[in-house]
Amino acid sequence: MRAKLSSRERIIRAARKAFAERGHDGVSMSEIAQIAGVKKALIYYYFPSKEDLFYEVWQYSIDELEDHVFSETRDENVYVSKLKRILRSYIDFITNKNEIKKIMDQERANLSREDNESWKRVRDRYEALKEKLSSAINDAKTAQEISMDVDPDSAADLILNGFSITEDPDGLESIREIIWRGLVSNSGE
Amino acid sequence: MRAKLSSRERIIRAARKAFAERGHDGVSMSEIAQIAGVKKALIYYYFPSKEDLFYEVWQYSIDELEDHVFSETRDENVYVSKLKRILRSYIDFITNKNEIKKIMDQERANLSREDNESWKRVRDRYEALKEKLSSAINDAKTAQEISMDVDPDSAADLILNGFSITEDPDGLESIREIIWRGLVSNSGE
DNA sequence: TTTTTTACTTACCGGTCGGTAAAATATTAG
DNA sequence: CTAATATTTTACCGACCGGTAAGTAAAAAA
Numbered sequence: 198m199r200a201k202l203s204s205r206e207r208i209i210r211a212a213r214k215a216f217a218e219r220g221h222d223g224v225s226m227s228e229i230a231q232i233a234g235v236k237k238a239l240i241y242y243y244f245p246s247k248e249d250l251f252y253e254v255w256q257y258s259i260d261e262l263e264d265h266v267f268s269e270t271r272d273e274n275v276y277v278s279k280l281k282r283i284l285r286s287y288i289d290f291i292t293n294k295n296e297i298k299k300i301m302d303q304e305r306a307n308l309s310r311e312d313n314e315s316w317k318r319v320r321d322r323y324e325a326l327k328e329k330l331s332s333a334i335n336d337a338k339t340a341q342e343i344s345m346d347v348d349p350d351s352a353a354d355l356i357l358n359g360f361s362i363t364e365d366p367d368g369l370e371s372i373r374e375i376i377w378r379g380l381v382s383n384s385g386e
Numbered sequence: 387m388r389a390k391l392s393s394r395e396r397i398i399r400a401a402r403k404a405f406a407e408r409g410h411d412g413v414s415m416s417e418i419a420q421i422a423g424v425k426k427a428l429i430y431y432y433f434p435s436k437e438d439l440f441y442e443v444w445q446y447s448i449d450e451l452e453d454h455v456f457s458e459t460r461d462e463n464v465y466v467s468k469l470k471r472i473l474r475s476y477i478d479f480i481t482n483k484n485e486i487k488k489i490m491d492q493e494r495a496n497l498s499r500e501d502n503e504s505w506k507r508v509r510d511r512y513e514a515l516k517e518k519l520s521s522a523i524n525d526a527k528t529a530q531e532i533s534m535d536v537d538p539d540s541a542a543d544l545i546l547n548g549f550s551i552t553e554d555p556d557g558l559e560s561i562r563e564i565i566w567r568g569l570v571s572n573s574g575e
Numbered sequence: 576t577t578t579t580t581t582a583c584t585t586a587c588c589g590g591t592c593g594g595t596a597a598a599a600t601a602t603t604a605g
Numbered sequence: 606c607t608a609a610t611a612t613t614t615t616a617c618c619g620a621c622c623g624g625t626a627a628g629t630a631a632a633a634a635a
Contacts, residue, residue, distance in 0.1 A: 204582080220495060222411040226623060238625080239583055242408070247623065299495065306409060306492040309551040344567070351560035354552050361547040362498045371540035378533070379568030391614080415593060427616055430594065578635065584628085590624070601612070 205243045207233040213254045217296040220303035221251050248315055255304075255319050258297040259326050265290045267329060277342035277381070280333055284356065284377065288369050291360055302361050327353050334380075343380045352380060392434045396422045402443045406485040409492035410440050437504055444493075444508055447486040449514050454479045456518060466531035466570070469522055473545065473566065477558050480549055491550050516542050523569075532569045541569060 200223040202210070211233035226247055230237040244250040266286050273279035291298045301323075307313070308320050331353040337343045359372055391399070400422035404413040415436055419426040433439040455475050462468035480487045490512075497509050502565070522541040526532045548561055 208456035218499070220409075220411065222409065225621075227621085236584055237584080237623090241624065242581095242583070302498075303495040305494065306488065306548055309491075309553070310407070346563060346567075348557070348560040351552070351557045352564060354550075354557065355548050355561045356562055358543050358550040359548045361494060361543075361550075363543050364498070368537070368540045368543065371537040372544050374535060375541060375544055376564065377568070378535075378571045379564035379566070382567045382571035414591075416591080424592090427595075427615080428613055431612070436593065576635095578633100579606075580631105580633070582629100582631085584626105584630100586625105586627090589623105592620080595616105595618075597615090597617100599612105599614070601610100603608105603610075605606105605608080 204233070204235055204239060208235060208243060208250070209254060209257070212250055213258065213296060213300065216251065216254060216303065217299035221247075221307070252318055255300065258300055258321055259322050261294065262290055262297060263326060263329065265294070266329055267333075271312060275342070276333075276337035276340045280337045280343070280380075281377070283330070283333055284373055287356070288360070288373055291369060292366055295364065298360075299358075305358070305361075327357060337380075345381055346383075347380055355379075393424055393428060397424060397432060397439070398443060398446070398458055400424075402447065402485060402489065405440065405443055405492065406488035410436075410496075414509055434547065441507055444489065444535070445511055447489055448511050450483065451479055451486060452515060452518065454483070456522075464531070465522075465526035465529045469526045469532070469569075470566070472519070472522055473562055474544070477549070477562055480558060483554055487549075489544075492514070494550075516546060518543060526569075533572055536569055544568075 208229065212224075212229045215229050215232055218224075226240055227237045230240055231242075231315065240250065242319075244253070266283055269286065270279045270282045273282065304319070307316055308323050327350075331349045334343070334347065334349040334352050338345065338347055338349060356374060359376060360369055363369055363372065397418065401413075401418045404418050404421060407413075413427055416426045418439075419429055422429075429439065433442070438544065455472055458475065459468045459471045462471065485494050493508070496505055499505065516539075520538045523532070523536065523538040523541050527536055527538060544565060549558055550563060552558055557561065
């Protein structure tokens with residue numbers, strides 16, 4: 198039987214669900230309150246603003262993604278194997294924690310907007326994730342285990358963007374294979 | 387000197403610009419009116435609703451993309467060359483008609499939402515584009531000019547999603563190279 | 576037992592949303 | 606010149622937005 202969650206926790210989960218489905222701009226605070234089964238004003242008791250609530254959801258989501266994807270490969274010392282496992286567990290994460298991936302997809306366009314000061318921390322958290330992935334790729338490249346043609350930063354972009362929309366596991370797998378061959382093959386021409 | 391545009395055209399261009407920057411949900415009709423230099427009610431004279439205005443922008447944008455990407459390769463008969471040119475002109479399009487690509491990025495998450503009946507035609511127009519790309523890939527595969535491991539549909543997804551956010555031309559080029567090697571190399575393992 | 580803090584509700588704020596009716600102005604046709 | 610028609614503006618609608626002030630009930634601290 199489920200332990201009763203605190204109101205704060207219920208709000209966060211409701212927000213995550215709603216933001217995943219409709220995005221930050223598509224969701225109203227009253228909508229979140231309704232899903233969480235609390236009054237709207239209570240949200241403002243725990244969170245100063247919609248933006249702050251969103252950021253907490255965002256932060257937790259990316260933390261969870263990083264934990265899942267990077268923690269188990271920490272002691273792997275063959276970089277290309279490590280990278281391969283990162284990719285696999287990333288797909289595993291997308292499949293099982295689909296809500297979190299959806300939030301990232303929803304706000305992807307906002308991540309490239311240099312204006313909008315209030316989104317800075319959201320962008321920063323995302324950039325930190327990307328950096329982790331990028332340096333794992335760079336390690337493999339430095340060890341000459343993947344193609345020297347690969348630019349680690351672009352490859353990280355490709356991985357983080359390439360699996361959007363698709364929910365079908367076979368589709369994800371196909372995409373992973375293409376990307377992987379792109380990373381390891383020596384010359385495409 | 388610029389010929390004076392009709393109000394209707396000015397509205398569409400203003401809407402395209404605004405939707406590219408902030409997305410459908412992030413833009414208000416009065417904002418669009420202001421950019422177009424027109425009263426809000428005039429928009430409703432030409433377009434029944436915000437949704438209809440958005441769809442017209444969307445439709446024209448994807449038409450333009452298809453024209454740019456597919457028209458010049460129509461008489462190419464070596465499928466792999468054709469596909470390579472498609473990819474190149476897609477990047478060219480992203481670079482030069484960046485506003486249109488941004489609209490697609492903004493609404494990407496909405497494209498996977500099966501609910502929301504009113505977005506059906508938006509999704510359908512996108513799916514038609516994807517189908518065109520997918521069958522170009524399939525042609526190259528059938529002619530055994532690219533890897534037999536490639537699933538055309540997934541590859542089309544990857545191409546349409548993989549170039550997001552990035553505006554830096556070098557980054558786009560790097561991503562294109564990875565994808566291309568992924569398509570043509572015979573086995574990544 | 577009194578006081579303070581925590582958790583939460585009720586009722587409201589000004590502002591903006593998408594959308595509309597009707598009047599005013601331009602344009603065109605007879 | 607006039608009448609009809611196409612275009613644009615003015616002024617407004619109810620609904621909902623994010624956010625807040627003030628109060629309440631219960632629990633924790635004094």
